[in-house]
Amino acid sequence: MGTGRSADVIVVGAGTSGCYFAWRLAQAGLRVLVLEKRRLVELGQEIDIFHMDEVRFDQFGLAHPEGEELLGYHPTGLAWSPDLQVQNPVDYGFYVMHKPAFERRMHRYVQEAGGEILEEVEVVEPVVEAGRVTGVRARQNGQLSELRASIVADASGIDGVVRTRLPRELGVETDTISDDAALFVCLEFRDDLEEGLPTGLNFYPYHKAFWNPSRGSGAILGIGQPSSYDYAWEKHRAWREEYFGDPGRVVKRTQGRTPYRRSPFSLVANGFLVLGDAAFQTKPFSGEGVTSSFTACQIAAEVVTAALEGGDVRRETLWPYNVRYFRDQGAKFASMFVQLPAAAELSRHEVDYLFHHDLIFSSEEFRQMNLNYATEMSLGQTLSLAGKLVWGVVTGRFSSASFGRLLKASTTAGQIRKHYEAFPEDPAQFEAWVAGAKPLWGEA
Ligand SMILES: Cc1cc2nc3c(=O)[nH]c(=O)nc-3n(C[C@H](O)[C@H](O)[C@H](O)COP(=O)(O)OP(=O)(O)OC[C@H]3O[C@@H](n4cnc5c(N)ncnc54)[C@H](O)[C@@H]3O)c2cc1C
Structure with a gap:
């Protein structure tokens, strides 16, 4: 990697937010460098299967999923009352998708548009000079180096590795996320299910739980709860046993955290902005965050492109990202x-x-x-x-x-x-x- 590398924009994190943002910037002709601490082939593996709303593909200029990405499509789902006597059909289409394959597509988009992604590079902290973020310090193969950019974008997920290490006087809140402000999402994949169990997309709002399709005729029994994985798994067990007993066979269990709190009041500083889970842009009613963060990425990409064309990356110039995000989606989420x-x-x-x-x-x-x-x-x-x-x-x-x-x-x-x-x-x-x-x- 080597100290001295530079780009117009460094994006920290090659998840869906970082890549969508980087792709848009590369399309605009900017020199974009995405730094990812893990190996790219590993990304998305722990979640494995996820859901994306059909309407968002056209909205964000993405081809609809097909091939290895697409596991199923469901034009409607069911919202269940706790006594199971009411099942409200919800006409809103979701794709069931393979997350690693979708992540690979996003990496390809960045690279084909001329952006560069470096894997196994862990960003340690921002470089800040004269009140402006001018780059990052990063580790690769045990070696620390500095990389420079006009703008650094933190898309490193829920722990916001750059945002939380900014000097406070830059004007972005730097607090780390607490366990009470996160949803602990627990997924249980089950196969060989008996007849008579739910099929398709099923949502149990009282329990914050869902029964969704997996591969073939399998299902994912999921829940999102605050505080801890232990608490969430206990709630998961109680919900599952009450409604379904011990159906079929457990194939695997996975877990992860998603933000469940307000965004920082400002998402920009001199030479800096924050996106996706790092900016707590998940949907308040479900904890999902892939497409809701694309809203922010799209705005941010337009603002950054204009800022760099004008050669001015001060907080004031990046400010329209705050204004456009918070006046619309941010206001609704709040x-x-x-x-x-x-x-x-x-x-x-x-x-x-x-x-x-x-x-x-x-x-x-x-x-x-x-x-x-x-x-x-x-x-x-x-x-x-x-x-x-x-x-x-x-x-x-x-x-x-x-x-x-x-x-x-x-x-x-x-x-x-x-x-x-x-x-x-x-x-x-x-x-x-x-x-x-x-x-x-x-x-x-
Ligand atoms: C179990 C579970 C199921 C979910 N299901 C859905 C779903 O069905 N639909 C949906 O829309 N959302 C879902 N979500 C939420 C969704 O996964 C997130 O909102 C989304 O992945 C956020 O994308 P991101 O790019 O902002 O962050 P991330 O996907 O977390 O990506 C951040 C990237 O930054 C990298 N990184 C971190 N630190 C550093 C560092 N120091 N240096 C370099 N790189 C770094 C990470 O390795 C990672 O690749 C789910 C979440 C969980 C936990």
Whole structure:
């Protein structure tokens, strides 16, 4: 590798976010260098099978999956009530895909567009000079070297290796993710399943669990829970035993973490930006993050291309990435992150009540959430929802405490969305904006 190498942009991490971003930059004619600490052939192997929404392929200019990448396609899924008596069909297509094959495709895209990927190069820290990120220190075969770039992009996943090592005065939060702010995702692959078990995509919102297709007639029984793998596996076991017993044969178990918290208030600094899991851009309702991070990558690639054309990589010039991300997807995600904890605290009977009365967990709500990251309700629908919830309280099927929590969360969610939609165009207004955002997040 050797000290002294340079590029227009160094991207740290050759996961899906880093590669999508690097691909777009290489297409724009920039010199892009992606640094990946693992061997490229290993990437995606631990997750093995994952899901991508069909609509996002056209949105992000990607060919739809085929061949070794494609394991299945499901135009609808089912959302199940805890008592299993209601199954709401959700018309929203997902591909079931082989993650290592998709990662390989992304690597190919980068390389064919003229970008370079170096594997087994571990970035250790940023190089910062005169208040600007000017490169990274990286280790390869035990040797440390410095690599220089006009812009360094941190796409290193949940632990954000560059972001967390920035000097604080650069204006990006540097805190590491806590266990309570991550979802511990546990997947159990099962084959030789008996007749009568679910098929296709199945979602159990009360348990934060799913039963999805694997290879052939196999299934993946998955769950995402906060705190720890032990806690998540215990919840997984309880859910599986209650509903399905011990079906078929366990082929393998895998696990991993995905961020479940608000993004840093700013994603840019002088010569720096952060993307994907490193920027906590996962979907609040599922913890999935591949396509939601492409939104950010697409914006960031346009902003970086313009900045480099103008030869100016200051925070002010990269700022439009913040503005465009937070005013749209960021605002919707912030709103959901405020609202969902109140829904997660509902009792099993309350969730059943909502399913049985087509409230909050309806087919259309799930479809809208997947498609638009928000549910748009008319005044009439809002009034009907409120009326039915009040009726639930009056008849003792919905607690007044839960009703109060939902109402409060929904009010704060509306306020926080408006606040993010007014993310300041002028970085000079940022501190005042953060001071307004913190109380809405319940932060001091
Ligand atoms: C079990 C599980 C199942 C999931 N299923 C889905 C799903 O079905 N659909 C979906 O959309 N999302 C899913 N997700 C979430 C999804 O995997 C992530 O949101 C997505 O992979 C984020 O991509 P990324 O490129 O930002 O980060 P990553 O995929 O984590 O990539 C970061 C890369 O940076 C590299 N790196 C880290 N540190 C360094 C360093 N110091 N130097 C150099 N390189 C470094 C890593 O090796 C890695 O290759 C799942 C997550 C888990 C844990």
